[in-house]
Amino acid sequence: MAKMAEQLKIQVADKVGKLAEITDALKKAGVNIIAANAWVQEGQGFMYLVADDADKAAKALDPVTDRVDCAGQAVCVNIPNTAGALNEIAAKLAGAGIAVKLCYATTAGGEAMIILDTSDNTKAADLI
Structure with a gap:
């Protein structure tokens, strides 16, 4: 059975350790990652993320990312x-x-x- 989930789109600089920063911020906020897809394009890192609490995830990621947007359901x-x-x-x-x-x-x-x-x-x- 399918269900709907809020998806976040994250943008960061393409730098060593950014995935560690992102996952550390989520860990400290008690947010569980349900699914993620990450890639680098033209010097920028991007990630689509589904978490158990999208609002909490967005707040936790704001200080460690360049941009966090709701990508919709x-x-x-x-x-x-x-x-x-x-x-x-x-x-x-x-x-x-x-x-x-x-x-x-x-x-x-x-x-x-x-x-x-x-x-x-x-x-x-x-x-x-």
């Missing part, structure tokens, strides 16, 4: 960690005319958690 869904599981979701969304704008995932054991930002997150969550 994302669809979170746990699926079996098996070949073709993501394809089933992607095909359902495509069949309903829903575009996937962002997707990242994490796996543990027999399950995978997929984070999706789509052209219609409410419809996507209901569909999957």
